[in-house]
Amino acid sequence: MKQALDDMDKKANSPADLRVGVYVCHCGKNIGSTVDCEAVAQFASTLPHVTLAKDSLYTCSEPGQEQIKTDIREQKLNRVVVASCTPRLHEPTFRAACESAGLNPYLLEMANIREHCSWVHLHEREAATSKAKDLVAMAVARAVRLEPQFELSVPVKRSSLVIGGGVAGIQAALDMADAGYQVYLVEKSGSIGGRMAQIDKTFPTMDCSICILAPKMSEVGRHPNIQMLTLSEIKEVTGHIGNFKVKILKKARYVTDGCTACGDCIQACPQLAPDEFNAGLSIRRAIYIPFAQAVPSRYLVDMGLCLNNQGIVACDRCFQACTRKCIDFADQDKIVEIEVGTIVVATGVDVYDPTALTELGYGRFPNVITTLEFERLINAGGPSSGELIRPSDRKRPKNIAFLQCIGSRSKRSNPYCSNVCCMNTIKDALLIKEHWPETEVFVFYIDIRAFGKGFEDLFQRARREGVTFIRGIPGEIIEDISNGNLTLLGENTLLGTQYRYTMEMVILSVGIKPRSDAPIVQRLLNLSTDTDGFYMEAHPKLRPVDTTTGGVFLAGAAEGPKDIKDSVTQASAAASRANILMSKGEVKIPAVTARINTDKCVACGLCAKVCPYHAIEGSKELGYYRVVEAMCQGCGACVPECKFGALDQAHFSDAQIVSQIHEALANEPERKIIAFACNWCSYAGADFAGVSRIQYPDNVRIIRTMCSARVAPEWIELAFSMGAGAVLVSGCHPSDCHYNNANQNTARRVEKFWKRLDKLGLNKDRLRLAWVSAAEGAQFAKVIKEMEQGLRELTPDQVLETKQKLAKRVPRKGEPV
Amino acid sequence: MTVKLWNFFPREALYECYQCARCTGSCPALEVAEALGPRETILKCLNLGHDEVVEDERLWVCCTCNVCEDRCPQKIPISDLLVALRNSAARRGNIPDKLQIAIELLAKTGRSMIVHQLDEMRAHHGLAPLMPVPIDEVREVLKKTKLDDVIEF
Ligand SMILES: Cc1cc2nc3c(=O)[nH]c(=O)nc-3n(C[C@H](O)[C@H](O)[C@H](O)COP(=O)(O)OP(=O)(O)OC[C@H]3O[C@@H](n4cnc5c(N)ncnc54)[C@H](O)[C@@H]3O)c2cc1C
Ligand code: SF4
Ligand code: SF4
Numbered sequence A: 001m002k003q004a005l006d007d008m009d010k011k012a013n014s015p016a017d018l019r020v021g022v023y024v025c026h027c028g029k030n031i032g033s034t035v036d037c038e039a040v041a042q043f044a045s046t047l048p049h050v051t052l053a054k055d056s057l058y059t060c061s062e063p064g065q066e067q068i069k070t071d072i073r074e075q076k077l078n079r080v081v082v083a084s085c086t087p088r089l090h091e092p093t094f095r096a097a098c099e100s101a102g103l104n105p106y107l108l109e110m111a112n113i114r115e116h117c118s119w120v121h122l123h124e125r126e127a128a129t130s131k132a133k134d135l136v137a138m139a140v141a142r143a144v145r146l147e148p149q150f151e152l153s154v155p156v157k158r159s160s161l162v163i164g165g166g167v168a169g170i171q172a173a174l175d176m177a178d179a180g181y182q183v184y185l186v187e188k189s190g191s192i193g194g195r196m197a198q199i200d201k202t203f204p205t206m207d208c209s210i211c212i213l214a215p216k217m218s219e220v221g222r223h224p225n226i227q228m229l230t231l232s233e234i235k236e237v238t239g240h241i242g243n244f245k246v247k248i249l250k251k252a253r254y255v256t257d258g259c260t261a262c263g264d265c266i267q268a269c270p271q272l273a274p275d276e277f278n279a280g281l282s283i284r285r286a287i288y289i290p291f292a293q294a295v296p297s298r299y300l301v302d303m304g305l306c307l308n309n310q311g312i313v314a315c316d317r318c319f320q321a322c323t324r325k326c327i328d329f330a331d332q333d334k335i336v337e338i339e340v341g342t343i344v345v346a347t348g349v350d351v352y353d354p355t356a357l358t359e360l361g362y363g364r365f366p367n368v369i370t371t372l373e374f375e376r377l378i379n380a381g382g383p384s385s386g387e388l389i390r391p392s393d394r395k396r397p398k399n400i401a402f403l404q405c406i407g408s409r410s411k412r413s414n415p416y417c418s419n420v421c422c423m424n425t426i427k428d429a430l431l432i433k434e435h436w437p438e439t440e441v442f443v444f445y446i447d448i449r450a451f452g453k454g455f456e457d458l459f460q461r462a463r464r465e466g467v468t469f470i471r472g473i474p475g476e477i478i479e480d481i482s483n484g485n486l487t488l489l490g491e492n493t494l495l496g497t498q499y500r501y502t503m504e505m506v507i508l509s510v511g512i513k514p515r516s517d518a519p520i521v522q523r524l525l526n527l528s529t530d531t532d533g534f535y536m537e538a539h540p541k542l543r544p545v546d547t548t549t550g551g552v553f554l555a556g557a558a559e560g561p562k563d564i565k566d567s568v569t570q571a572s573a574a575a576s577r578a579n580i581l582m583s584k585g586e587v588k589i590p591a592v593t594a595r596i597n598t599d600k601c602v603a604c605g606l607c608a609k610v611c612p613y614h615a616i617e618g619s620k621e622l623g624y625y626r627v628v629e630a631m632c633q634g635c636g637a638c639v640p641e642c643k644f645g646a647l648d649q650a651h652f653s654d655a656q657i658v659s660q661i662h663e664a665l666a667n668e669p670e671r672k673i674i675a676f677a678c679n680w681c682s683y684a685g686a687d688f689a690g691v692s693r694i695q696y697p698d699n700v701r702i703i704r705t706m707c708s709a710r711v712a713p714e715w716i717e718l719a720f721s722m723g724a725g726a727v728l729v730s731g732c733h734p735s736d737c738h739y740n741n742a743n744q745n746t747a748r749r750v751e752k753f754w755k756r757l758d759k760l761g762l763n764k765d766r767l768r769l770a771w772v773s774a775a776e777g778a779q780f781a782k783v784i785k786e787m788e789q790g791l792r793e794l795t796p797d798q799v800l801e802t803k804q805k806l807a808k809r810v811p812r813k814g815e816p817v
Numbered sequence B: 001m002t003v004k005l006w007n008f009f010p011r012e013a014l015y016e017c018y019q020c021a022r023c024t025g026s027c028p029a030l031e032v033a034e035a036l037g038p039r040e041t042i043l044k045c046l047n048l049g050h051d052e053v054v055e056d057e058r059l060w061v062c063c064t065c066n067v068c069e070d071r072c073p074q075k076i077p078i079s080d081l082l083v084a085l086r087n088s089a090a091r092r093g094n095i096p097d098k099l100q101i102a103i104e105l106l107a108k109t110g111r112s113m114i115v116h117q118l119d120e121m122r123a124h125h126g127l128a129p130l131m132p133v134p135i136d137e138v139r140e141v142l143k144k145t146k147l148d149d150v151i152e153f
C-alpha cells in the first residue's frame, strides 16, 4: 500500500512542481466563532508543497473566488484546497472558479470544517481547531496526489417520463411537452387527475376543483407530444441520466379506443363494489369509468371483480349492451419499452386511515367520517349529488364538528404537520356555512396553521361566518346508538374548562402520508427518502426538485405534504430542470470512473462480476477486461475486488485515500476513529448532523468515497496497523444504495475482515459497519458516540497487538513485499 | 427530604407536549371531581416549575388509570410524571388529610377504611368473616416502602 503511494507519487509531478494554495473560510461566524481559522491557515502554510495559505470571511463570495483565481494565475498554483463547508454544497462553485482560471477542476480539494467540525463541536474551540488542522492536512495530502480529469459528455435523449398523473404530473408533462419534448405520462389508475379530481372546492380561492383541473386533463389527452399510459406501472429502469431504458407494465383495460363513454354497459353488469373515487361512499360496477370527467374518457373492466376473471367468458352482458362493440375480453397486459433522457416523479400521497385511533370511533360510528369522504359527500358528482347528509340516516346534520391533526403531528402516527388539513377544514366549514347557513360548525384544533397567501383571510372569514374554533382535541367520542349522535369529551384549553358537545356528524381532518407503494419507485430509481418516508431532494434549499439520481426530478406531494399551488409550482420547476438537460442535449458525467491498468490485469474477470452496471467487459479469451466509461457510474465497487492492483478509480484512487489515512493518523492514532462515508447517504448524514448541530466526539476523521463498496479492506488494515483506535465503514441502508446494491459488497468485505480479526484473536468491535441515511444525522452522531465509548476501554497493549498481528500477514500474489 | 423529580421522569419529554388536551379530554377523574388535568400539569411544570405544582392538592385526584398516556399522541409517559410529582409532594409533606388518615388507618388496622358491621354484612351474603390482618407484617411492608418517612404511624 505504501508502495502504491510511492509509485503514484513518482509518476505524478515532481515535488518541486507542486504549488498548493489553501483557503480557510470563516463562513462568517459559522466556522470562525468555533475554529481559530487564522491558526489553521498558519498551520497549513507549514505543510509540504503549500505555496500560500489564507483565511477569509466568505471564500464562496465573489471576492473570495476572485482571490483564488488571481492566486492561480499569479502564484502559479496547481492545486487548490478550500477548507469550508461540505463539498456537497460548494464543490461545484470552487471547481468552476478553478476552471475559469485555467486549472483543471479536479485539482480542487475541500476540507469540510463546517458540517463535520465547527457545527458539531460548537463549544470546543481547541479541539475543533486541532481537528480542522487535521482535516486540512488530509486535504492537502490528497490534493498533492490529485490528477487532472476530463469529463465524458453523454447525449441526453429529448424525451421524458412522468410517473404519476396527479396535478403535479399533469403540469410537468404539459410544461415539457409545450417546450417541444416527447413526454410519456404513466398513471397507475384508470384516469389522470389524482387527489385534486376528488376534491370539491380548493382553498384558498374556493374554485371548483374539477372545473379548473379538467381543461388541463383534456389538454394532456390531446397534446401531440404526450403519450398517456393509464393503468400502467414502471417495472424496470436501467441506464442513466440522458438515457434511461424503462419497462412499463400496461395492464389490460378490456375496453378499446372506440368507447364513447355512453355508459350503456353499466346497467347490464351484475357485479358491484365500493367506488374508490367516492371514497367508498357509493357503488360502482365491474365495468366502470373512474369519474365523469376522466381522461382518457373510456370505461374499463375491473377484472378482479368481473365474472370472467377465471379466463373464460362466463358473462357477456356488457358486451351485448355495448352497441359499438368495444369490449374485448381478450385484451392482455403489455410491456411497453421506452427510452427517455429525464424522469419526473410525481406519485403523490395517500390519506391517513384513522381506524387505529379507536377512541374516535371511525369505522364503528357511521357518522364519523374523514375530510376526503366529506369532499365526495358535498360534491355535485358525489354519492348524494352534493346534498349535505349524514351516513346513518341520510338526514342533514344540524351541527358538525371537525377534528384537526388526525394522524399528523404525532408519534403514534405521522410526526410531521400535513400542511393542508387546517386550510382544508376552513374551506369545508365555509362551504357548509355558505350552502346551509343554519348548520352549526365547530372546529377542534391545536394550532391553526394559516401561513400561505390568502390563508389568514380565509380563516378570519370563517370566524366571521360563525364557525366556532375551540382549542383542544376531544379525548373521546361516545355514540348514542338510538340516534347516531356523537358526544365529544374534551377540554377547552383556553378557558381551562371541560366540555361535552353533542354533534350530529364528526369529520376527522386526516393528514396525508407517503404512498404505501412509494418504496417501489424509490428502489427503481435509487431515490432517498427522508425520515417521514417522502422522497428526498438533493438539497433542501438549493436543489429542491433534483434528486441524488442524475436526471430524475421530484414534483408534488410525493416530496412532502403540500397544497395544489405548491405542487404545481414544483412541477413547473421540475419540468424546467429537465428541460435544461434536454435542450442542451448532452450532459457531462463526473470523471470518477474505474480504470484498468492493462499491464497488471491478468483477465481473471473478478471485477466484472461485482459491477452493478455491467460496465466491465472482456474475457479470459480476449486476454483483457476494460471499463466502458459511459456505462461506469463510478461506485468503485470493482476496485477492491482486483487482487493484482490493476484497478483504480479516478479521483478516488488508492494513493489519494491512503494519503488521507496517513495524515489522519499522524498524531495520537489510538484516539482516532477513521470513518469511511459514502457520498450519498452517510457523508450526507454526517452533514445533516452538522446542519442540525448535533454534537459528537471530535476524534472522528471522515474520508469520503462515492460508495461504501469502494472501501478496500487494505485501507482498514492500514488504519489498524498504524494504530487507529477504531474504523467505521458506513453507507446507505442496504436497499437504498445509490449504485444498485453495490453496498452488498461492503457488507461482505467487512464481514470477512471481522472473521479475520476473530481468527487473530483481536477485538472485532473496533471495526464497525453502520448504515446511515442522509436524513439520519442523529444516527451518525450516535454511532460515533458509541465508538468513542469503546475507545475508552481500549488499552495500549491491545492497539499494539493489533498492529503486530496485522503486520505479520502474508502478502498477496502479485503484491510487492 | 426532597427527591430529585427529574431522576424519575425524563424532563425533555415535557417539551414534546403541544397542549392538544386529548389527555385531559380522556380523564375519568375529571369527570367526577376537580382534578388537575394532565395537560395543565405539564404546562405548569414547564411555565411555573414543578415546585408550584406539588403544592396543588388537585394533583391527588388522578386515579392512575393510564388513559391519558394511552391517548397522548406524543407518547409522553404522563402517569410516570404524575406519580413522580406525587412522590415529590409527599416528601414535602403535601399529602391531603384524607389520604393521610387512610394510610394511618392502614398502618393501625391493616384496612384503608372502616366499614361498620362488616362481618354481619358478609354473613348475610353467606361469606365467611374476614381473616384478622397480620398487622405487624403490614407495618413492616409499609416501612419497607419508606412510607413512614412521609407519614407518621
Ligand atoms: C382531503 C384533502 C383535501 C385537499 N384540499 C385541498 C385544497 O382545497 N386546496 C389545495 O391546494 N390542496 C388540497 N389538498 C392537497 C392536494 O390534494 C395535493 O396538493 C395534490 O393532490 C398533490 O398533487 P400530486 O400530483 O402531487 O399528487 P396526487 O394528487 O396524489 O396524484 C398522484 C398521482 O400519481 C399516481 N401514482 C402514484 N403512484 C404511481 C406509480 N407508482 N405509477 C404511476 N402512477 C402513480 C396516482 O394514482 C395519482 O393519480 C387536499 C388534500 C386532501 C387529502
Ligand atoms: S362481463 Fe364483467 S363487466 Fe361485463 S357485465 Fe359481466 S361482470 Fe360486468
Ligand atoms: S395542517 Fe393543521 S390540521 Fe393539518 S397537521 Fe398541520 S396543524 Fe394539524
Ligand code: SF4
Pocket: A593, A594, A610, A611, A612, A613, A614, A615, A616, A627, A631, A632, A633, A634, A635, A636, A637, A638, A639
Ligand atoms: S463496479 Fe462501479 S466503478 Fe467499477 S466499473 Fe462498475 S460502475 Fe464503474
Ligand code: SF4
Pocket: B016, B017, B018, B019, B020, B021, B022, B023, B024, B038, B039, B042, B068, B071, B072, B073, B074, B075, B076, B078
Ligand atoms: S395528550 Fe400528550 S401532547 Fe396532548 S396535551 Fe396531553 S400530554 Fe400534551
